[in-house]
Each structure stands twice: as structure tokens, then as C-alpha cells.
Amino acid sequence: xxxxxxxxxxxxxxxxxxxxxxxxxxxxxxxxxxxxxxxxxxxxxxxxxxxxxxxxxxxxxxxxxxxxxxxxxxxxxxxxxxxxxxxxxxxxxxxxxxxxxxxxxxxxxxxxxxxxxxxxxxxxxxxxxxxxxxxxxxxxxxxxxxxxxxxxxxxxxxxxxxxxxxxxxxxxxxxxxxxxxxxxxxxxxxxxxxxxxxxxxxxxxxxxxxxxxxxxxxxxxxxxxxxxxxxxxxxxxxxxxxxxxxxxxxxxxxxxxxxxxxxxxxxxxxxxxxxxxxxxxxxxxxxxxx
Amino acid sequence: xxxxxxxxxxxxxxxxxxxxxxxxxxxxxxxxxxxxxxxxxxxxxxxxxxxxxxxxxxxxxxxxxxxxxxxxxxxxxxxxxxxxxxxxxxxxxxxxxxxxxxxxxxxxxxxxxxxxxxxxxxxxxxxxxxxxxx
Ligand SMILES: [Zn+2]
Numbered sequence: 001x002x003x004x005x006x007x008x009x010x011x012x013x014x015x016x017x018x019x020x021x022x023x024x025x026x027x028x029x030x031x032x033x034x035x036x037x038x039x040x041x042x043x044x045x046x047x048x049x050x051x052x053x054x055x056x057x058x059x060x061x062x063x064x065x066x067x068x069x070x071x072x073x074x075x076x077x078x079x080x081x082x083x084x085x086x087x088x089x090x091x092x093x094x095x096x097x098x099x100x101x102x103x104x105x106x107x108x109x110x111x112x113x114x115x116x117x118x119x120x121x122x123x124x125x126x127x128x129x130x131x132x133x134x135x136x137x138x139x140x141x142x143x144x145x146x147x148x149x150x151x152x153x154x155x156x157x158x159x160x161x162x163x164x165x166x167x168x169x170x171x172x173x174x175x176x177x178x179x180x181x182x183x184x185x186x187x188x189x190x191x192x193x194x195x196x197x198x199x200x201x202x203x204x205x206x207x208x209x210x211x212x213x214x215x216x217x218x219x220x221x222x223x224x225x226x227x228x229x230x231x232x233x234x235x236x237x238x239x240x241x242x243x244x245x246x247x248x249x250x251x252x253x254x255x256x257x258x259x260x261x262x263x264x265x266x267x268x269x270x271x272x273x274x275x276x277x278x279x280x281x282x283x284x285x286x287x288x289x290x
Numbered sequence: 291x292x293x294x295x296x297x298x299x300x301x302x303x304x305x306x307x308x309x310x311x312x313x314x315x316x317x318x319x320x321x322x323x324x325x326x327x328x329x330x331x332x333x334x335x336x337x338x339x340x341x342x343x344x345x346x347x348x349x350x351x352x353x354x355x356x357x358x359x360x361x362x363x364x365x366x367x368x369x370x371x372x373x374x375x376x377x378x379x380x381x382x383x384x385x386x387x388x389x390x391x392x393x394x395x396x397x398x399x400x401x402x403x404x405x406x407x408x409x410x411x412x413x414x415x416x417x418x419x420x421x422x423x424x
Binding site for chain 1: 296297298304329330355356357358359360361362363364365367368371373374376377378386387388389390400401402412416418420
């Protein structure tokens with residue numbers, strides 16, 4: 001639309017009073033209408049089925065997901081508007097959390113939030129004339145395996161992230177080594193693991209080791225979900241990760257800003273992802289400082 | 291949609307399956323052209339697009355592809371049923387069903403575990419195909 005001259009700016013928004021309306025519950029209920037008779041509802045059960053199959057196929061599990069949930073919570077502690085930032089999540093807190101849909105504990109599951117986010121897309125030329133620092137979309141990839149979860153063979157990967165990530169990196173002409181941080185769509189802790197795995201940061205089942213020692217945390221070599229993400233900041237669908245990527249590249253993230261103050265690399269390139277359905281669609285963006 | 295009636299609402303495609311369940315028979319569509327046994331039911335073969343179809347009965351044996359143990363009820367109807375097990379069962383004939391595993395201690399559940407159908411007549415109109423260890 002921008003290239004065709006139909007408009008000069010595109011605003012992409014998400015807003016929801018999810019804590020007060022029944023809209024989200026209704027949508028999730030519809031997703032599993034045919035399985036409700038068996039007590040199977042919404043996204044939690046679907047992703048839990050995927051995570052269990054992954055435990056069986058490549059040996060992941062709560063030990064790996066704890067490092068993701070606790071790591072993101074440390075970022076949330078640096079974000080004054082995060083929902084969970086004041087509540088630490090040490091290893092023992094994670095394992096004490098109530099089981100929701102085994103293998104998922106409550107702390108493996110994203111928040112339900114009131115609020116919203118928006119991003120504005122325009123041409124690079126216009127963006128450079130605006131008041132805010134520009135961030136460039138330098139690569140995009142998408143793959144949508146589509147099949148419903150009951151018939152799916154991609155639960156333990158490769159998910160759509162594999163092809164989408166490769167395409168996005170190729171378009172941006174960068175490799176994983178050039179990536180300074182990731183903002184990964186984290187409806188569940190397992191989603192972060194399988195997405196990073198499919199992008200190629202580690203091999204199947206090596207996530208636990210890769211995460212060890214605070215890799216994704218403040219001070220780590222590959223910061224992930226630096227606002228706290230949907231697990232610990234707030235859930236605004238794909239807008240939580242992409243908005244955080246943009247704000248980090250602009251240098252507007254206060255106490256959690258990537259760079260010397262969080263003992264991390266000053267960001268030039270950030271990878272952001274989004275998912276739909278039960279791992280049924282995947283989009284990856286490579287964003288660069290403008 | 292009624293939020294509290296959770297029994298399946300068969301459509302033209304799924305009616306033979308749910309009628310079969312009432313007779314304790316697992317009936318699936320089999321493509322008359324290429325032999326694909328399909329689930330969920332539909333008017334076209336997803337493999338060859340043929341509309342020619344015959345019904346075949348499954349022996350009711352399969353394995354657990356994956357499972358989840360619900361500890362939180364996501365609906366009031368299930369408040370007194372937690373913890374319970376939802377699984378994907380892969381039948382020997384091919385279809386993969388979302389179902390419940392019953393009569394199995396949770397600690398002995400495992401992916402790829404052999405199971406067989408266990409009929410649950412939940413009402414006069416509806417029988418659910420559940421599974422138990424084989
Ligand atoms: Zn066919």
C-alpha cells in the first residue's frame with residue numbers, strides 16, 4: 001500500500017479489555033468446539049499437547065521452560081509498567097507454581113491483559129524525517145503449516161518458524177550471529193523454546209543448556225523478551241514483541257534498555273516473531289536501527 | 291453456539307461418525323479412489339480431491355501421540371472432573387482423535403503407549419469414544 005502510494009502511513013493496532021469482556025474466552029472456546037465434550041479448551045491444552053510431544057521427541061521439559069519464565073521475569077522487574085515485575089520468579093518459585101494443564105504450570109502461560117499497542121509503518125524516507133528515531137524492517141518471512149493440532153506433525157518442530165526465520169534472515173542479509181536480541185511471541189514458555197530452536201540458535205533438546213547461566217537475561221549474550229514478554233509484561237498478541245523490538249532499537253526502554261546499563265550489546269539488529277492458532281502460523285521480522 | 295452444552299453438534303459430514311459412536315462403532319470415511327482414511331470428515335479427499343467415499347470401521351486400537359493432564363477446569367462443566375486427561379490418539383488406521391484417556395493412573399501415561407477404545411454413553415443421544423490402556 002505504501003509502495004503503491006495508496007497511503008503514506010499504516011497504523012497497526014491491538015487493544016483489548018480482556019480482563020473484563022468474554023471475547024477472548026469465546027474465541028478460544030470456538031477454537032476447540034468439537035473437542036469441548038472431552039474437556040479440551042482453547043490454546044492452553046493445544047500448546048500443552050505440543051509441549052508434551054516435544055518432551056517425548058527431544059527431551060525438553062519444565063527444567064528448560066523455567067529458565068525462560070524466570071529469565072523473562074528478570075526483564076519484567078526492570079519494566080515499571082509490567083504486570084509481574086514486582087514478583088520475582090526464582091527456580092523454586094517456578095516449580096512451586098500450580099499446575100494448570102500438565103506439563104504447563106501457571107507460570108508457563110501468558111497473561112490476560114487490558115491495554116493495547118500500536119506501530120506505525122511508513123517509508124524509510126518519511127520515517128527519517130519524523131520526530132522519532134527510525135527503525136527499518138529489513139527482512140520478513142512467514143510460514144503457516146495450518147493443519148489443526150489433532151492432525152499436526154509439527155508439534156515438536158519444525159514449526160513454521162524454521163522457514164519463516166530463514167526467509168527473514170536471508171531478506172535482511174544477516175545471519176544469527178548478527179542478531180543482538182530477540183523478541184519472541186511467548187504465548188507459552190515452550191513457544192519461546194521451539195521458536196529459538198527452529199530459528200537455529202540451538203539443536204533439538206539443547207535449549208536447556210543454551211539457556212543455562214542467564215543467556216536470555218539482563219547481562220546475557222542473547223537477550224530475549226526484554227519487556228518481560230507476554231509471560232510477564234502484558235499480552236497484546238504479536239504487538240508485544242514487535243513494539244518492544246522497535247522501542248529497544250530507538251533506545252527508549254529506560255532501565256531495561258539494551259546496552260551498557262544492562263550489560264548487553266547495544267542493539268543494531270533484533271529478531272521479532274509472531275504465532276497464530278496452535279503453532280499454525282508463524283511470522284518473523286528482522287528489524288534494524290534506521 | 292450454546293456455551294454450556296458441550297456435547298458434539300454433528301453436521302452433515304460428521305453425522306455418520308457420531309451415529310456410529312451410538313452403536314459403539316468407530317466409522318471413518320475412506321476415499322474410494324486412493325484409499326486414504328480421513329479425519330475430520332469432509333466432502334473431498336485431502337490427498338486426491340475425489341468425492342467418492344466409503345465407510346470403514348476402525349478396530350479401535352491405537353497409540354497416544356500426546357496428552358495433557360488438565361488440573362484447572364476451563365469450563366464449569368469440568369469443575370468436578372479435574373484432574374483429567376485429554377490425549378491425541380493415533381488409530382492404527384491413521385486418523386488422530388482428540389479424546390480422553392480413562393482407567394489409567396496418570397503416572398503411567400506415556401506418548402506412544404498402546405490404547406483401545408472405551409465407549410462412554412454420556413446420554414441417550416450421545417456416546418463419546420474414549421480410550422484406555424490396551
Ligand atoms: Zn483420495
